[in-house]
Amino acid sequence: LAKTTQPISMDSYEGQEVNITCSHNNIATNDYITWYQQFPSQGPRFIIQGYKTKVTNEVASLFIPADRKSSTLSLPRVSLSDTAVYYCLPVRKLSFGAGTTVTVRA
Amino acid sequence: DVKVTQSSRYLVKRTGEKVFLECVQDMDHENMFWYRQDPGLGLRLIYFSYDVKMKEKGDIPEGYSVSREKKERFSLILESASTNQTSMYLCASSSGTRLAEQYFGPGTRLTVT
Numbered sequence: 001l002a003k004t005t006q007p008i009s010m011d012s013y014e015g016q017e018v019n020i021t022c023s024h025n026n027i028a029t030n031d032y033i034t035w036y037q038q039f040p041s042q043g044p045r046f047i048i049q050g051y052k053t054k055v056t057n058e059v060a061s062l063f064i065p066a067d068r069k070s071s072t073l074s075l076p077r078v079s080l081s082d083t084a085v086y087y088c089l090p091v092r093k094l095s096f097g098a099g100t101t102v103t104v105r106a
Numbered sequence: 107d108v109k110v111t112q113s114s115r116y117l118v119k120r121t122g123e124k125v126f127l128e129c130v131q132d133m134d135h136e137n138m139f140w141y142r143q144d145p146g147l148g149l150r151l152i153y154f155s156y157d158v159k160m161k162e163k164g165d166i167p168e169g170y171s172v173s174r175e176k177k178e179r180f181s182l183i184l185e186s187a188s189t190n191q192t193s194m195y196l197c198a199s200s201s202g203t204r205l206a207e208q209y210f211g212p213g214t215r216l217t218v219t
Contacts, residue, residue: 034206043210046206091205094164
């Protein structure tokens with residue numbers, strides 16, 4: 001089973017770019033990587049999904065290298081409202097780990 | 107917008123009681139999920155269902171059962187509630203073609219005393 005590892009927490013300041021890297025050494029060859037965001041007292045919200053190279057949407061970018069053993073979620077120019085827990089998980093794994101708590105300070 | 111609703115935001119039950127948590131989605135999604143969330147442990151999958159009357163065990167099914175008689179409704183049942191089942195319970199749904207894009211409900215905070 002693919003096991004994911006990501007940092008427990010990260011601190012940043014408003015306007016900076018935040019990059020969260022997730023390791024998934026044993027991801028299946030046909031599996032995708034997804035990222036979710038969770039605010040306090042809410043359920044997680046789907047952010048982005050990718051298989052290889054780079055995917056960008058209005059919220060974030062996702063970089064997945066050719067070996068697919070890791071992925072990096074990039075949040076450009078964060079604001080205080082981006083303070084949340086971010087989870088990465090292979091699509092087929094379904095269970096979320098503890099995630100990365102990102103704290104954005106003024 | 108997809109809407110996933112859960113029957114209660116807060117619930118207090120006694121040890122040994124049978125507890126029903128209901129989840130309803132309005133987007134005709136094939137897949138539905140039940141998770142529990144505990145501090146430091148993230149969200150752990152209890153059960154999921156990919157079709158009416160179909161279910162698969164997740165990582166922590168012990169002490170739980172589920173029922174899906176209609177496509178839009180997925181119920182989580184605690185046959186005999188115990189204090190270690192005090193937790194936040196989250197329901198989610200996703201379409202058959204986009205398994206990964208789950209839509210979550212607001213959660214039910216269950217306290218078992």
